[in-house]
Amino acid sequence: MSNDVNAERLPLLEPWEDPNPINYKEQCICCWFSIAIIVVLFIAVITSSGISYPNLPTGVSEIPQEYRFRYKDILEYNYIIEGYPTEFNGGTDNQPEFIKYAEIEVVRNWTDRNINVIEFRHYPNDTVFSVSTVTSQIESHEADILFTAANDADLGLESCEYRINWAWYFSGYIRRRCENNNETDFKKVSIFRGHPAWGLTFLSVDEKINYGYSTRADFWDLFVRNIFVDQAAPFPPIIPAIYIACYNYLGRIENK
Secondary structure: OOOHHHHHOOOOOOOOOOOOOOOHHHHHHHHHHHHHHHHHHHHHHHHHOOOOOOOOOEEOOOOEEEEEEOOOOOOOEOOOEEEEEOOOOOOOOOOOEEEEEEEEEEOOOOOOOOEEEEEEEEEEOOEHHHEEEEEEOOOOOOEEEEEOOOOOOOHHHHHHHEEEEEEOEEEEEEEEOOOHHOOOOOOOEEEEEOOOOOOOEEEEEOEEEEEEEEEOOOOOOOOOEEEEEEEOOOOOOOOHHOOOOOOOOHHHHHHH
């Protein structure tokens, strides 16, 4: 009996309720929304350097044997090829401002990493005409280079395909395949030594002939450097610039 009395005197226990219950459904929606925003931003970043000159006509590369090469912007992967209108003849003391010969632009998406060259034809009355001259497909340790006008006519060195292979950290090869000469395989035509930041030398395969060079980059002026290619070189003058662009791209993206 006493147990029943004590039981009646005990207060009734009510289940505890959180005054601010967690809405797991809303949290899940917010989480998925945040993930979607991150994915969109990531896609925007990796494709931000898309080419800005669509549907251009193709043309023959007219890059001179000596020119300046620099970043378009230090935060981009794109480059400017420029030089004096007199192409470095007659000294530099009283030269006019630099003239832009071309831009090298990196196109990045989920499957492709291309480098395209857009050259500018300068005509009287400040008229500028843009043409696409080179495209390049970048892989982890090599880059295939194709001149877009190669099928239009026999353009000598520009009728050939080129491939850059990196052998060691400070060396590699330029290979060439010319279908007009019934070549089916890429053959070594030049070896390069050095680093793009400190200067490059382009040599014959036996390293007895100097085909060209690039000077040390000026770190305080958009990494500008001079590039020279000899007339006897077995590749067009644009090749060293493409090599530097590919090397820097792989180094910044993949910590090559």
